[in-house]
Amino acid sequence: MKFGIEFVPNEPLDEIVKDVKLAEDAGFEYVWVTDHYNNKNVYETLALIAKETSTIKLGPGVTNPYVRGPAISASAIATIDEISDGRATFGIGPGDKATFDTLGIEWTKPVTTVKNAIEEIKTLTSGGSTPSGAALQGAKAVQEAIPMYMGAQGPKMLETSGEIADGCLINASNPKDFEAAIPMIKKGIDAAGKNIADFDVAAYTSTSIGTDSEAAKKAAKIVVAFIAAGAPPMVIARHGLPEGFNDKCGDCLAKGDFGGAIGLIDDAALDAFSVCGTPDEFVPKIEALGEMGVTQYVAGSPLGKNKEESIKLLGEVIAK
Numbered sequence: 001m002k003f004g005i006e007f008v009p010n011e012p013l014d015e016i017v018k019d020v021k022l023a024e025d026a027g028f029e030y031v032w033v034t035d036h037y038n039n040k041n042v043y044e045t046l047a048l049i050a051k052e053t054s055t056i057k058l059g060p061g062v063t064n065p066y067v068r069g070p071a072i073s074a075s076a077i078a079t080i081d082e083i084s085d086g087r088a089t090f091g092i093g094p095g096d097k098a099t100f101d102t103l104g105i106e107w108t109k110p111v112t113t114v115k116n117a118i119e120e121i122k123t124l125t126s127g128g129s130t131p132s133g134a135a136l137q138g139a140k141a142v143q144e145a146i147p148m149y150m151g152a153q154g155p156k157m158l159e160t161s162g163e164i165a166d167g168c169l170i171n172a173s174n175p176k177d178f179e180a181a182i183p184m185i186k187k188g189i190d191a192a193g194k195n196i197a198d199f200d201v202a203a204y205t206s207t208s209i210g211t212d213s214e215a216a217k218k219a220a221k222i223v224v225a226f227i228a229a230g231a232p233p234m235v236i237a238r239h240g241l242p243e244g245f246n247d248k249c250g251d252c253l254a255k256g257d258f259g260g261a262i263g264l265i266d267d268a269a270l271d272a273f274s275v276c277g278t279p280d281e282f283v284p285k286i287e288a289l290g291e292m293g294v295t296q297y298v299a300g301s302p303l304g305k306n307k308e309e310s311i312k313l314l315g316e317v318i319a320k
């Protein structure tokens, strides 16, 4: 199992760099930086991380092809690849409609748009030019191809990731979600005549680890409430949660009743949408994900009550 860690660039950048260095020392192989227009810029954050680290692979987890055209993303990730001396990875997903409505950006044909973007970025970063004549000159074309990952959850997006990408980052924490997702990815892999052994299935989880199990669970509840609120009814049913559970969470959150939302999150909901507990409790949960075909465990927000302690404890899990 490979281990990755997610950072959201909405805190002081020197804090993020310090925590990424801790993660690198703890044995993490990947750092994924989220990309939302209202946070700090993903590429400037990655550049700082690249300068201050030496082994961890790094990339956007995930950007989208609507706020930046493929050629701009290609230039940005080729630059990160140069700064990091060949450690860049690239995660791209379709983004979400609400964000693009806010930005006044038309969000159409997400599968096709992501697919075309990946093809174009692959061409440009390996020194080629697009049919319209775009080509990277100053942004050094990379020696090794930069691994392409897709942020995907829907059936078509998952299938497309198998077909054209090197891996995918799936926002899910429970083996049941991968039981459903991996056959869809495999459909794309088979259609492209590729081998699933060469594909990285990353569980982009909500993680909360601590020496005190109950405190770790408590720290995850608000994040799980947001995840549950965004989960489609099919996923709610998959995890045996009561019908309308997502709407109940969403209603509380919409009213700003965070106490009410947290009150809804019981162990069943925590188990469905997060991985929580002590290092000893983590091991069987990560093994269960591995048995379902997950090849990279990405520790996502909140990590735990105390980020530094959580990164060190996750290092203990990595070492097991």
Ligand SMILES: C[C@H](OP(=O)(O)OC[C@@H](O)[C@@H](O)[C@@H](O)Cn1c2nc(=O)[nH]c(=O)c-2cc2ccc(O)cc21)C(=O)N[C@@H](CCC(=O)N[C@@H](CCC(=O)O)C(=O)O)C(=O)O
Pocket (backbone or CB within 6 Å): 033, 034, 035, 036, 061, 062, 063, 064, 093, 094, 095, 096, 108, 109, 110, 111, 112, 113, 151, 152, 153, 154, 155, 156, 157, 158, 169, 170, 171, 204
């Ligand atoms: C578009 C959507 O795809 P999805 O995979 O479910 O998208 C949900 C999320 O993955 C997407 O919002 C991501 O951008 C969210 N996301 C992030 N989104 C961000 O904006 N920033 C982030 O940092 C971020 C991180 C992230 C990490 C992991 C992860 O899994 C997702 C992440 C969907 O509805 N897909 C369906 C329908 C696709 C569709 O629209 N099909 C149409 C059009 C087909 C075409 O496009 O050609 C059709 O069939 O006619 C499907 O895949 O089957």
